[in-house]
Amino acid sequence: GEDVEQSLFLSVREGDSSVINCTYTDSSSTYLYWYKQEPGAGLQLLTYIFSNMDMKQDQRLTVLLNKKDKHLSLRIADTQTGDSAIYFCAESIGQNFVFGPGTRLSVLP
Amino acid sequence: DAGITQSPRYKITETGRQVTLMCHQTWSHSYMFWYRQDLGHGLRLIYYSAAADITDKGEVPDGYVVSRSKTENFPLTLESATRSQTSVYFCASRPGPSTEQFFGPGTRLTVL
Numbered sequence: 266g267e268d269v270e271q272s273l274f275l276s277v278r279e280g281d282s283s284v285i286n287c288t289y290t291d292s293s294s295t296y297l298y299w300y301k302q303e304p305g306a307g308l309q310l311l312t313y314i315f316s317n318m319d320m321k322q323d324q325r326l327t328v329l330l331n332k333k334d335k336h337l338s339l340r341i342a343d344t345q346t347g348d349s350a351i352y353f354c355a356e357s358i359g360q361n362f363v364f365g366p367g368t369r370l371s372v373l374p
Numbered sequence: 375d376a377g378i379t380q381s382p383r384y385k386i387t388e389t390g391r392q393v394t395l396m397c398h399q400t401w402s403h404s405y406m407f408w409y410r411q412d413l414g415h416g417l418r419l420i421y422y423s424a425a426a427d428i429t430d431k432g433e434v435p436d437g438y439v440v441s442r443s444k445t446e447n448f449p450l451t452l453e454s455a456t457r458s459q460t461s462v463y464f465c466a467s468r469p470g471p472s473t474e475q476f477f478g479p480g481t482r483l484t485v486l
Contacts, residue, residue, distance in 0.1 A: 273414075295472045307464055307477035308417075353416065357472045360405065360424060361432070366416035 269354060269365035276371045283341040285368045287354035290335065294356040297330060299339045302351040302367065311339070311352070346372045377401075380465050380478040388486050393452045395481050397465030405468045406448040407475070408432075408440065410461040417464065423448055455485045 270288045277283045289297065295316055300308040314321045314328045314337070321328045327340040337354055351367040378399040387393050397406065408420040409432075419432030423442040437459060439451045448467075452459055465478040 269416075298475075300477075305480075307479050308466075309477070310474050313474070360471050361407075361419060361422060362475055363419075364409075364417040366414060 269356060269363050271352075271354060271365040271368045273366060274369050274371070276373060277344050278373050279344060279346060281344055283339075283344045283348065283370055283372075285339045285341075285352050285354075285370065287337040287339075287365055288335055289337060289354070289356040289365075290363075291356055291358045292332065292335060294358060296357050297328075297337050298355040298357075298362070299326075299328065299337075300353040300355060300364075302353065304350075308353060341370075344370075344372050346374065348372055378465060378467055378476050378478045380463075380481050382481060383479065384482050386484045386486065387455050389455060389457060391455050393455050393483065395450045395452075395463055395465075395483070397448045397450070397478060399446055399448075399465075399467040399476075401467065401469070401476075402445055403467035403469045403476075404445070405471070405475075406442065407466040408438070408448070408450045409464045409466065410434065410459075411464060411480075412461050420450065420463075452483075455483075457485050459483065460485045 298313040299311040301311045302308045325342045329338045349372045353367045355362045355364045381396045407422045409417040418434045421440040423429045426445045463481045468475040
């Protein structure tokens with residue numbers, strides 16, 4: 266099936282690094298995405314990685330892609346309270362995106 | 375204003391009633407999508423459209439109808455609402471098949 270999996274919850278202390286993990290299903294996905302959803306809002310694209318890359322860094326965000334294991338991770342350095350949100354990974358399959366269930370990140374003071 | 379908008383933002387209705395959720399985008403994106411978001415399920419695709427007058431079913435289409443007579447609009451109709459359709463509905467659009475997808479703010483629908 267087309268199941269993208271993520272752990273549902275993650276808590277970290279402010280200033281620590283957060284690592285959110287995702288496993289996807291389709292090895293032919295061209296792009297893999299991370300979206301952020303703040304309370305009461307829609308999803309916003311955080312970052313994406315092309316499938317022929319294994320790492321992408323964008324300021325505090327680092328995306329790692331392990332194609333062999335179909336594993337994607339998002340690392341947020343120096344996590345802040347404003348990073349508290351739900352994070353969704355998604356893969357592109359044909360014309361559609363398939364989203365994971367989302368990981369709720371809680372940042373503790 | 376430019377962007378993707380949804381209306382209404384909140385709706386309460388009764389079982390059996392017809393409800394239409396509106397989605398409008400100003401970018402002339404070819405692709406438009408409707409998702410529902412439920413606890414524990416993440417986002418599930420209801421219907422999508424690759425262009426005006428072209429629509430296709432997603433993962434959970436039963437009980438829903440869509441149309442796309444104009445590129446910028448993609449209304450979603452619940453023909454006879456059921457309690458199981460209580461959810462938050464998100465519309466999205468993107469210009470191409472693998473490009474960034476932009477989401478609307480969502481419509482919270484409650485069916486009593």
